[in-house]
Amino acid sequence: MAAETLLPSAAPVRFVAEDGSRADRGGEYGEPAEARLKEAYRLMVLGRRFDVQATALTKQGRLAVYPSSAGQEACQVAAALALEANDWLFPTYRDSVALVARGLKPGEVLTLLRGDAHCGYNPVETRVAPQCTPLATQTLHAAGLAHAMQRRGEDAVALALIGDGATSEGDFHEALNFAAVFKAPVVFFVQNNRFAISVPFEKQSAAEALAYKGIGYGMRSEQVDGNDAVAVLAVLDDAVKHAREGKGPVLVEAHTYRIDAHTNADDATRYRDAGEVAKWREADPLKRLETYLKSRESLTDSEIEQFAADAEVYAQSVRDTLNAEPELDPLSLFDHVYAEPTRQLAAQRAALAAELEA
Amino acid sequence: MTTTMAQALNAALRDALKDDDRVLVFGEDVGTLGGVFRVTDGITADFGEDRCFDTPLAESGIVGFALGMAMGGFRPVVEMQFDAFAYPAFEQITSHVAKLRNRTRGALEVPMVIRVPYAGGIGGVEHHCDSSEAYYTHTPGLRVVTPGTAQDAYDLLRDAIESPDPVIFLEPKCRYWSSEEVTFTRTGAPMDRAVVRRPGKDVTLIAYGPMVATALETAEAAKDEGWDVEVVDLRSLSPFDDETVTASVRRTGRAVVVHEAAGFGGYGAEVVARVTEQCFHQLHAPVLRVTGLDIPYPAPKLERHMLPDVDRILDTIARLQWDDTPVVAGA
Ligand SMILES: Cc1ncc(C[n+]2csc(CCOP(=O)(O)OP(=O)(O)O)c2C)c(N)n1
Numbered sequence: 111m112a113a114e115t116l117l118p119s120a121a122p123v124r125f126v127a128e129d130g131s132r133a134d135r136g137g138e139y140g141e142p143a144e145a146r147l148k149e150a151y152r153l154m155v156l157g158r159r160f161d162v163q164a165t166a167l168t169k170q171g172r173l174a175v176y177p178s179s180a181g182q183e184a185c186q187v188a189a190a191l192a193l194e195a196n197d198w199l200f201p202t203y204r205d206s207v208a209l210v211a212r213g214l215k216p217g218e219v220l221t222l223l224r225g226d227a228h229c230g231y232n233p234v235e236t237r238v239a240p241q242c243t244p245l246a247t248q249t250l251h252a253a254g255l256a257h258a259m260q261r262r263g264e265d266a267v268a269l270a271l272i273g274d275g276a277t278s279e280g281d282f283h284e285a286l287n288f289a290a291v292f293k294a295p296v297v298f299f300v301q302n303n304r305f306a307i308s309v310p311f312e313k314q315s316a317a318e319a320l321a322y323k324g325i326g327y328g329m330r331s332e333q334v335d336g337n338d339a340v341a342v343l344a345v346l347d348d349a350v351k352h353a354r355e356g357k358g359p360v361l362v363e364a365h366t367y368r369i370d371a372h373t374n375a376d377d378a379t380r381y382r383d384a385g386e387v388a389k390w391r392e393a394d395p396l397k398r399l400e401t402y403l404k405s406r407e408s409l410t411d412s413e414i415e416q417f418a419a420d421a422e423v424y425a426q427s428v429r430d431t432l433n434a435e436p437e438l439d440p441l442s443l444f445d446h447v448y449a450e451p452t453r454q455l456a457a458q459r460a461a462l463a464a465e466l467e468a
Numbered sequence: 469m470t471t472t473m474a475q476a477l478n479a480a481l482r483d484a485l486k487d488d489d490r491v492l493v494f495g496e497d498v499g500t501l502g503g504v505f506r507v508t509d510g511i512t513a514d515f516g517e518d519r520c521f522d523t524p525l526a527e528s529g530i531v532g533f534a535l536g537m538a539m540g541g542f543r544p545v546v547e548m549q550f551d552a553f554a555y556p557a558f559e560q561i562t563s564h565v566a567k568l569r570n571r572t573r574g575a576l577e578v579p580m581v582i583r584v585p586y587a588g589g590i591g592g593v594e595h596h597c598d599s600s601e602a603y604y605t606h607t608p609g610l611r612v613v614t615p616g617t618a619q620d621a622y623d624l625l626r627d628a629i630e631s632p633d634p635v636i637f638l639e640p641k642c643r644y645w646s647s648e649e650v651t652f653t654r655t656g657a658p659m660d661r662a663v664v665r666r667p668g669k670d671v672t673l674i675a676y677g678p679m680v681a682t683a684l685e686t687a688e689a690a691k692d693e694g695w696d697v698e699v700v701d702l703r704s705l706s707p708f709d710d711e712t713v714t715a716s717v718r719r720t721g722r723a724v725v726v727h728e729a730a731g732f733g734g735y736g737a738e739v740v741a742r743v744t745e746q747c748f749h750q751l752h753a754p755v756l757r758v759t760g761l762d763i764p765y766p767a768p769k770l771e772r773h774m775l776p777d778v779d780r781i782l783d784t785i786a787r788l789q790w791d792d793t794p795v796v797a798g799a
Pocket of ligand 1: 204243244245272273274275276277303305306307368372
């Protein structure tokens with residue numbers, strides 16, 4: 111494919127300016143329907159509340175750790191909304207809000223971070239891969255699964271979420287290459303939130319935009335204002351459609367910012383200044399979409415109140431779920447290591463059972 | 469039919485591709501070329517590019533992509549061109565392939581085979597002769613098998629491809645070209661069982677992969693010394709077949725473990741520990757090891773000094789306290 115057709119827009123695609131007014135960098139993309147934008151708003155409110163609740167639960171020791179995605183709700187929600195029920199989402203540790211938006215129950219989303227199970231939901235039923243901790247490795251799984259679905263004639267797409275820092279890992283590059291060579295129906299969605307723990311983007315990559323990385327692999331690429339939910343949804347809808355139509359994978363970079371620290375255990379004041387954070391707080395994706403929808407009379411005050419109230423109820427259910435500590439069965443440690451327990455595991459299981467009896 | 473191990477593996481792949489549409493073969497140069505060791509010779513021509521194909525040159529990519537395809541219902545059999553070139557894929561293997569079933573509490577499984585031509589003895593240059601079994605056997609969730617004979621190459625590969633668990637399939641390169649009688653219907657023990665290759669009364673040699681042939685040769689040579697040597701071929705390194713091994717050692721009362729890999733922290737240490745724990749009262753002597761040296765795999769002209777051979781194994785058997793001479797450790 112000719113390089114020009116793969117190139118991202120010169121500036122990030124943007125439908126809504128920071129003050130909530132209509133911007134004019136939407137390019138070729140059509141604006142998503144009003145109902146979809148309203149649903150995005152509802153889920154962003156829910157996601158923000160979930161994030162605040164999860165962070166609070168770390169302080170009470172209910173969660174071992176929580177990587178907040180506050181400020182990235184437009185990306186989180188759009189990633190889930192762009193997919194059909196049959197499509198697969200490949201999230202990382204940071205993408206809990208995307209899982210909430212995909213419809214997973216609060217207890218299911220947080221079992222990993224609470225320390226109950228590595229994956230608290232059924233990936234086959236939910237079509238959400240386990241949240242991935244080793245960086246960039248999931249991008250290859252998404253490419254492989256997308257290729258498998260295509261070969262089986264399934265009309266499904268995989269979307270892999272990845273951070274800016276993780277794009278430096280070899281697996282990311284191998285995944286882009288494999289996906290492009292095999293024309294796999296997969297969308298790689300980079301949330302460039304400017305930091306990999308403490309390392310700023312400038313030390314991560316010399317590229318002006320990570321979206322430029324797609325072209326070298328022969329892959330269509332795009333960059334988008336990650337705090338503009340309208341734009342992110344428009345671009346991801348289009349990318350998913352492109353992949354679904356068999357036209358090959360797409361790389362999308364969203365320019366956004368991580369408002370909170372890397373996790374609750376991290377002290378972000380050691381590596382970034384308050385002024386920068388304050389500036390990005392102003393770019394709040396939630397406020398922006400709210401102002402925009404209100405100005406177009408697509409969203410009423412009573413709806414806003416209703417969504418906030420629903421989010422409160424949801425937060426309460428998160429607390430309830432997390433406060434009810436389930437009994438964990440130590441003997442389940444030996445389950446699912448192999449299809450059938452090996453003789454060695456059976457012996458160890460018996461030994462632990464005896465120890466528990468004693 | 470008289471066949472080489474490489475041909476037996478080729479036949480196993482073909483039969484698996486015929487029997488099960490979900491089986492796919494891919495990796496570096498496995499298509500048109502048929503693999504650098506010709507294990508996949510002619511498969512693309514006969515089964516089409518859909519079933520056996522070349523990928524971009526990236527080991528982590530191959531394994532991670534295969535995992536995704538396994539999630540999507542296929543049964544990939546991938547080739548790592550040489551042992552030490554599988555290391556870029558180590559992360560995918562240990563963090564994902566080995567653990568996906570467990571992480572998802574059984575919702576997803578990874579029925580895939582990672583074929584690794586391994587070990588030395590072929591005059592290969594560096595990075596082409598590593599014995600990497602200890603890295604894989606130390607990883608729960610993986611099955612690790614290695615054939616010592618052409619018949620086992622066929623049987624074990626068929627079993628591995630049908631296994632619902634991921635299998636690291638270690639192919640002893642130096643045995644690829646050895647011919648023997650093979651039947652292409654499965655004859656062997658189940659994949660997780662060791663076999664007694666040669667019965668004997670005085671001492672058990674525990675070997676696997678490239679060292680099975682060396683152990684059998686040693687057993688022949690030992691007759692001159694008046695020792696009747698039993699040879700156990702482990703076949704499955706993980707899980708380990710305690711029953712077959714300990715039954716043999718209880719009969720003979722003496723055991724020597726032989727492998728090419730460096731001894732320190734090596735697979736043989738696990739075998740010695742298990743045998744000692746389970747056969748202590750039947751043992752007439754400590755269980756000894758004959759292993760490669762604790763050095764990076766040497767240049768080809770020096771490799772014969774690294775590899776365990778008949779003489780070194782015989783010398784070790786001689787140290788098994790046939791009289792009251794104390795055994796010297798770590799020789
Ligand atoms: C292979 C690997 N190396 C290191 C880490 C430790 N680690 C966890 S998150 C992180 C930073 C990732 O940054 P980025 O990709 O930008 O994603 P973000 O956390 O900002 O969403 C690091 C280094 C890891 N999880 N995996």
